[in-house]
Amino acid sequence: MRSTEVLIIGGGAAGMVAAIEAARAGKKVLILEKMKRLGKKLLATGNGRCNYTNFVQKKDCYRGEDSKKAFEAVERFGFSDTVEWFKEIGVLPAQRQGYFYPASFQAVSVLHALERELQRLKVEIHTEETVLSISAGNGKPGFAVNTDKSSYLAKKLLVCTGGKAAPVHGSSGDGYLFASALGHTVVPPLPALTSLVLDGNFMKEWAGNRLQGRVWLISGAGGEIAGDEGEIQLVDYGISGIPVFQVSRFAAKALEEKKEVFLGMDSMPAYSYEELYRELIRRKERAGEVYSAGDLLEGMLPDKLIKVILKLSSVSVKEPAERLGERKLHGILKMIKEFRVRVKAVSGFEKAQVCAGGIPLEEIEMETFASKIVKNLFFAGEVLDVDGICGGYNLQWAWTSGILAGRHI
Numbered sequence: 001m002r003s004t005e006v007l008i009i010g011g012g013a014a015g016m017v018a019a020i021e022a023a024r025a026g027k028k029v030l031i032l033e034k035m036k037r038l039g040k041k042l043l044a045t046g047n048g049r050c051n052y053t054n055f056v057q058k059k060d061c062y063r064g065e066d067s068k069k070a071f072e073a074v075e076r077f078g079f080s081d082t083v084e085w086f087k088e089i090g091v092l093p094a095q096r097q098g099y100f101y102p103a104s105f106q107a108v109s110v111l112h113a114l115e116r117e118l119q120r121l122k123v124e125i126h127t128e129e130t131v132l133s134i135s136a137g138n139g140k141p142g143f144a145v146n147t148d149k150s151s152y153l154a155k156k157l158l159v160c161t162g163g164k165a166a167p168v169h170g171s172s173g174d175g176y177l178f179a180s181a182l183g184h185t186v187v188p189p190l191p192a193l194t195s196l197v198l199d200g201n202f203m204k205e206w207a208g209n210r211l212q213g214r215v216w217l218i219s220g221a222g223g224e225i226a227g228d229e230g231e232i233q234l235v236d237y238g239i240s241g242i243p244v245f246q247v248s249r250f251a252a253k254a255l256e257e258k259k260e261v262f263l264g265m266d267s268m269p270a271y272s273y274e275e276l277y278r279e280l281i282r283r284k285e286r287a288g289e290v291y292s293a294g295d296l297l298e299g300m301l302p303d304k305l306i307k308v309i310l311k312l313s314s315v316s317v318k319e320p321a322e323r324l325g326e327r328k329l330h331g332i333l334k335m336i337k338e339f340r341v342r343v344k345a346v347s348g349f350e351k352a353q354v355c356a357g358g359i360p361l362e363e364i365e366m367e368t369f370a371s372k373i374v375k376n377l378f379f380a381g382e383v384l385d386v387d388g389i390c391g392g393y394n395l396q397w398a399w400t401s402g403i404l405a406g407r408h409i
């Protein structure tokens with residue numbers, strides 16, 4: 001069994017920055033990473049461009065059972081610290097509406113900068129080595145760590161194995177098993193930042209359209225539980241796009257609690273119901289015999305959505321517009337402004353960008369990211385019960401927790 005001072009399980013975003021900080025403080029650090037290379041998920045972030053932080057930092061950007069504690073940590077190492085930290089290793093920032101990317105707009109340049117720094121600091125890296133189990137060191141101080149290739153005795157152990165989202169990049173929930181084995185509890189992991197599977201037989205017809213709209217979730221008697229606005233994508237199994245991603249963790253949670261969840265959608269949030277009513281009446285009056293019901297809505301909504309809205313309002317696309325009475329016009333308007341459909345499911349971990357749930361922050365010493373349960377054990381990144389909204393907040397959490405943990409190790 002090989003002895004090591006600091007052992008980090010997982011060479012993703014959090015593991016790499018933690019290793020750098022610990023090595024800068026003079027520690028001998030070993031990273032064990034199960035994939036062929038470090039930071040495989042990092043390469044996929046921001047559509048390959050790596051949205052690594054955001055100028056806007058608020059408590060609501062971080063979610064979990066104890067999001068206040070998460071945000072307090074982000075205030076200790078946050079947006080400007082992150083930008084400076086990355087500048088030092090050679091990543092110059094570029095921004096679009098407060099969303100920060102490397103100036104190259106290539107995630108690979110962030111990964112290479114981290115790898116160069118790890119190399120400079122002589123951090124030992126074993127890729128293609130999967131940790132299978134960990135236990136408190138059998139009477140000796142430290143931790144026994146068994147992999148598919150070897151075993152180690154580590155004085156200090158940092159678990160940065162990520163969550164369960166996007167397992168193709170390496171994170172498949174191993175960290176929860178390690179944490180449980182050492183006496184921690186785990187808030188059940190659920191997919192977050194993902195699309196929704198809807199009930200109904202109309203989705204094949206709307207698939208392929210995008211629109212600027214607002215979505216919200218309704219569950220139980222409590223009314224709206226979450227909402228967001230932006231570019232929505234209509235897909236053949238349901239609905240996707242950033243606003244849907246932003247609300248998806250709340251759908252996952254309600255469905256997990258066996259509650260019914262409905263999705264509401266306003267396909268034209270820039271116009272009020274009354275404005276649209278007046279516009280439809282104006283168009284209808286100009287129509288004469290020329291306009292069909294489909295023509296009446298053209299230019300207001302994308303084509304496939306028009307067909308679905310008319311179908312669900314029991315109006316034929318070809319029906320002459322002049323024949324549409326008040327009841328039908330209001331039916332169509334209600335479909336445009338208050339479309340409502342049952343959510344069947346949340347797309348699974350394979351499609352999700354992050355994972356809600358994980359090790360509760362109340363079991364973590366938030367100044368140091370040390371376990372309150374086991375001495376010399378640390379956790380950082382998505383394995384903890386924190387999920388950020390879209391916009392660079394999940395990587396910010398990985399940097400914040402990884403850097404603070406690495407410093408205190």
Ligand SMILES: Cc1cc2nc3c(=O)[nH]c(=O)nc-3n(C[C@H](O)[C@H](O)[C@H](O)COP(=O)(O)OP(=O)(O)OC[C@H]3O[C@@H](n4cnc5c(N)ncnc54)[C@H](O)[C@@H]3O)c2cc1C
Nearest residue numbers: 010012013014034045046131162166170381382392394395
């Ligand atoms: C497609 C996609 C796009 C995204 N885009 C963005 C974005 O633009 N901005 C943003 O802020 N966030 C984004 N995210 C989320 C962000 O990538 C994650 O929140 C972040 O990578 C989490 O960092 P982590 O180090 O905790 O976990 P990970 O990056 O998942 O790293 C965990 C590492 O641990 C390794 N590992 C797991 N188990 C073991 C084991 N048993 N033994 C050894 N190694 C193990 C894994 O292989 C992996 O390399 C995106 C996610 C996805 C999937």
